[in-house]
Amino acid sequence: MATKAEKIVAGLGGIDNIEEVEGCITRLRTEVHDASLVDEAALKAAGAHGVVKMGTAIQVVIGTDADPIAGEIEDMM
Template sequence: MNPRQPPAPHRPTVEEHPSTAQDGARQSRRRAETEGENQMASKAEKIVAGLGGIDNIEEVEGCITRLRTEVKDASLVDEAALKAAGAHGVVKMGTAIQVVIGTDADPIAADIEDMM
């Protein structure tokens, strides 16, 4: 087909073709999922930093809206950094630290476990 020649009336253009529109929607969904995963990983990295680094974390568990963690040295935990990473609150009980982060707790805990 000549690019200068208009398409025949019975043929849809590339943009109008149903499979092209569906492919575009699929790509948009995949891109959004990937961006969401990257944001989640970035949030997990910031939380790890706020907890004193990966070497300071002994255990992590997602519990509905909280990350329940056990750290080696509680003095390395930076509450301001955790709040800057998106935490709504931090509860310290010795070396047991709970980071209130909302419904992302389980996926973030999984990301942190993958880093350990």
């Protein structure tokens, strides 16, 4: 079974689509190569409370576990 971090990576279009990821208090702040590959429904199914898109900057609202999840994603990169 995929971890929450793996599901979020898939929702962001895969590890190769993620240029940068940073955790803050409740959000994953990411920069992706191709925003059209981001699947908001998949991110919400992975537990995201919301998704904010600003061009290739994507914020995934996931709650207080954002920072540890960002660390897991960085380890995958």
